[in-house]
Amino acid sequence: xxxxxxxxxxxxxxxxxxxxxxxxxxxxxxxxxxxxxxxxxxxxxxxxxxxxxxxxxxxxxxxxxxxxxxxxxxxxxxxxxxxxxxxxxxxxxxxxxxxxxxxxxxxxxxxxxxxxxxxxxxxxxxxxxxxxxxxxxxxxxxxxxxxxxxxxxxxxxxxxxxxxxxxxxxxxxxxxxxxxxxxxxxxxxxxxxxxxxxxxxxxxxxxxxxxxxxxxxxxxxxxxxxxxxxx
Amino acid sequence: xxxxxxxxxxxxxxxxxxxxxxxxxxxxxxxxxxxxxxxxxxxxxxxxxxxxxxxxxxxxxxxxxxxxxxxxxxxxxxxxxxxxxxxxxxxxxxxxxxxxxxxxxxxxxxxxxxxxxxxxxxxxxxxxxxxxxxxxxxxxxxxxxxxxxxxxxxxxxxxxxxxxxxxxxxxxxxxxxxxxxxxxxxxxxxxxxxxxxxxxxxxxxxxxxxxxxxxxxxxxxxxxxxxxxxxxxxxxxxxxxxxxxxxxxxxxxxxxxxxxxxxxxxxxxxxxxxxxxxxxxxxxxxxxxxxxxxxxxxxxxxxxxxxxxxxxxxxxxxxxxxxxxxxxxxxxxxxxxxxxxxxxxxxxxxxxxxxxxxxxxxxxxxxxxxxxxxxxxxxxxxxxxxxxxxxxxxxxxxxxxxxxxxxxxxxxxxxxxxxxxxxxxxxxxxxxxxxxxxxxxxxxxxxxx
Numbered sequence: 001x002x003x004x005x006x007x008x009x010x011x012x013x014x015x016x017x018x019x020x021x022x023x024x025x026x027x028x029x030x031x032x033x034x035x036x037x038x039x040x041x042x043x044x045x046x047x048x049x050x051x052x053x054x055x056x057x058x059x060x061x062x063x064x065x066x067x068x069x070x071x072x073x074x075x076x077x078x079x080x081x082x083x084x085x086x087x088x089x090x091x092x093x094x095x096x097x098x099x100x101x102x103x104x105x106x107x108x109x110x111x112x113x114x115x116x117x118x119x120x121x122x123x124x125x126x127x128x129x130x131x132x133x134x135x136x137x138x139x140x141x142x143x144x145x146x147x148x149x150x151x152x153x154x155x156x157x158x159x160x161x162x163x164x165x166x167x168x169x170x171x172x173x174x175x176x177x178x179x180x181x182x183x184x185x186x187x188x189x190x191x192x193x194x195x196x197x198x199x200x201x202x203x204x205x206x207x208x209x210x211x212x213x214x215x216x217x218x219x220x221x222x223x224x225x226x227x228x229x230x231x
Numbered sequence: 232x233x234x235x236x237x238x239x240x241x242x243x244x245x246x247x248x249x250x251x252x253x254x255x256x257x258x259x260x261x262x263x264x265x266x267x268x269x270x271x272x273x274x275x276x277x278x279x280x281x282x283x284x285x286x287x288x289x290x291x292x293x294x295x296x297x298x299x300x301x302x303x304x305x306x307x308x309x310x311x312x313x314x315x316x317x318x319x320x321x322x323x324x325x326x327x328x329x330x331x332x333x334x335x336x337x338x339x340x341x342x343x344x345x346x347x348x349x350x351x352x353x354x355x356x357x358x359x360x361x362x363x364x365x366x367x368x369x370x371x372x373x374x375x376x377x378x379x380x381x382x383x384x385x386x387x388x389x390x391x392x393x394x395x396x397x398x399x400x401x402x403x404x405x406x407x408x409x410x411x412x413x414x415x416x417x418x419x420x421x422x423x424x425x426x427x428x429x430x431x432x433x434x435x436x437x438x439x440x441x442x443x444x445x446x447x448x449x450x451x452x453x454x455x456x457x458x459x460x461x462x463x464x465x466x467x468x469x470x471x472x473x474x475x476x477x478x479x480x481x482x483x484x485x486x487x488x489x490x491x492x493x494x495x496x497x498x499x500x501x502x503x504x505x506x507x508x509x510x511x512x513x514x515x516x517x518x519x520x521x522x523x524x525x526x527x528x529x530x531x532x533x534x535x536x537x538x539x540x541x542x543x544x545x546x547x548x549x550x551x552x553x554x555x556x557x558x559x560x561x562x563x564x565x566x567x568x569x570x571x572x573x574x575x576x577x578x579x580x581x582x583x584x585x586x587x588x589x590x591x592x593x594x595x596x597x598x599x600x601x602x603x604x605x606x607x608x609x610x611x612x613x614x615x616x617x618x619x620x621x622x623x624x625x626x627x628x629x630x631x632x633x634x635x636x637x638x639x640x641x642x643x644x645x646x647x648x649x650x651x652x653x654x655x656x657x658x659x660x661x662x663x664x665x666x667x668x669x670x671x672x673x674x675x676x677x678x679x680x
Contacts, residue, residue, distance in 0.1 A: 086526075087569070088526060089526075100510075102506060153541075154541070155541045155542065181538065181539075181542045182538070182568070182569075182572065183542070183572060183573075183576065184569045184572075184573075185510075185569075185572075185573045185576070186507065187576045187577075187579075187580055188577075188580040188584065188636070189543070189546055189576075189579070189580045189583050189584075190546075191542050191543060191545075191546050194545045194546045194549050195542075195545060198545055
């Protein structure tokens with residue numbers, strides 16, 4: 001993927017560019033908002049990662065300018081701790097995701113992948129999701145694995161729906177907290193692990209192979225079970 | 232001269248000048264008016280006198296008139312009379328002007344000193360000329376006297392205005408000097424300085440009171456800021472020193488990939504803890520400074536509490552405890568959803584980590600939200616302390632946490648115009664934390680189906 005990275009701190013920019021290049025992405029860098037906006041308007045990118053505070057136009061202004069020009073490239077906004085509460089403002093300006101500094105690189109990687117594989121708008125209106133032999137009917141809120149129906153609580157259904165919309169992607173705890181529970185902070189209690197392990201138990205209650213994989217130090221992946229009969 | 236730099240004497244001076252100029256102009260105008268009015272009066276008097284004499288002539292003939300004229304002249308009144316034959320010879324009386332034959336009014340120079348004489352002439356049958364005249368000087372003097380009254384009063388008023396201006400300026404300067412001195416004290420860093428008040432309750436006192444309220448608020452804010460700085464210095468230094476020791480020890484040890492990885496991972500864990508503390512401190516500071524109110528929106532508190540309770544329910548169950556909820560429906564509030572969620576999550580985190588037994592969440596229709604547990608509670612003497620930053624009860628020092636949870640909840644409550652109260656749980660044991668929030672006024676017609 002071709003990624004535009006707009007970041008005024010050279011050390012952070014080096015670190016991020018190196019990490020993304022190792023992932024196999026092509027990274028274009030801009031050190032000021034002006035250069036970043038120029039590149040973003042004139043060249044095609046798959047993803048734009050921009051700092052919020054920049055010399056020249058800031059991340060919010062860049063995003064607004066892009067959206068005003070009809071460019072729908074996904075924007076991931078990075079922000080210093082002090083502005084975490086300003087998340088809504090960034091999202092309202094047209095950013096697709098918002099990540100507070102400092103963050104683990106795995107968190108950035110996971111979010112970039114999620115943005116890159118963002119389902120097309122039409123898919124968002126789909127009434128049924130399927131991953132391997134797992135099916136979820138969004139209208140009836142019914143879930144089946146193969147032919148076995150699975151009873152889920154409303155929270156568990158929301159969690160599963162989010163995971164099924166991003167199959168094969170690493171979903172971090174922070175992402176799940178934000179997207180499923182709307183928590184913009186990390187509670188001391190690890191509520192995600194408990195919810196995921198409950199969901200996992202229900203998905204495997206019929207003795208089927210595991211579909212939710214834990215990625216150490218990063219998060220969880222929902223993917224078709226390896227060696228499943230329907231593969 | 233320093234006084235023209237002060238406002239009141241400048242005003243007094245300007246007003247005195249205006250009064251003076253106006254009264255001088257008024258004097259000129261008044262003199263003209265008075266003189267013309269007095270001359271008219273004089274002309275009327277002359278005409279009346281002439282009337283009387285002509286009546287004498289009609290009744291008693293020329294000889295009678297001449298007799299009356301001679302008698303009048305002998306009395307030496309303020310009016311001169313003369314009776315002249317057609318050839319200019321004076322028959323009786325005398326007016327001290329050059330010989331003249333006059334019909335109607337005229338102002339003539341006096342023969343001896345040239346001062347003005349007002350005269351009325353009448354031609355009698357046979358060409359005899361009757362002159363009735365008087366001096367104009369008394370009229371002019373009266374006009375001048377009348378005209379000088381306003382400038383004298385004006386001058387006195389101007390002098391009074393000047394004196395009053397100086398007095399006011401001195402008073403004002405004294406009060407302003409006191410204010411200025413207090414302000415300089417504040418600028419120099421003494422935030423306890425307050426502006427002096429006279430106690431009269433006038434506009435100066437009201438202004439001083441407003442400024443004093445502002446100074447008190449600044450003092451509080453700065454004190455809070457200092458407190459935060461001290462807290463950060465104190466509570467971030469220890470984990471940072473720990474991290475430094477860990478890294479220093481690792482550098483000194485022999486290279487071993489497995490051990491190095493372990494040390495680096497532990498270092499990242501340490502740093503995450505420090506960053507969490509830092510984030511919590513910033514949030515508290517922002518909430519206490521009132522930041523974030525601009526992002527307030529009308530929200531459904533009942534649904535919000537329900538959502539957080541759902542997120543925590545499995546965790547509480549896994550810990551072998553129970554979670555009971557009693558949530559009044561449709562409670563609306565104007566606030567920050569993100570911060571309120573965090574406040575409730577912090578209370579539940581605390582109940583899980585430090586409490587025991589069943590946990591209950593109650594949202595009353597009046598917007599008071601409480602979380603109670605059945606643990607050992609918090610001694611009454613400690614209840615205020617646990618709301619302070621970094622304060623931890625001795626028995627909980629071993630458990631993870633930043634020591635900022637309740638401080639943040641308290642700050643969030645205050646940001647929403649409410650407060651945090653700690654009390655005993657139901658049945659007289661355990662801890663109940665109550666967050667009093669102010670619900671938004673009920674809408675007359677709820678929207679939606």
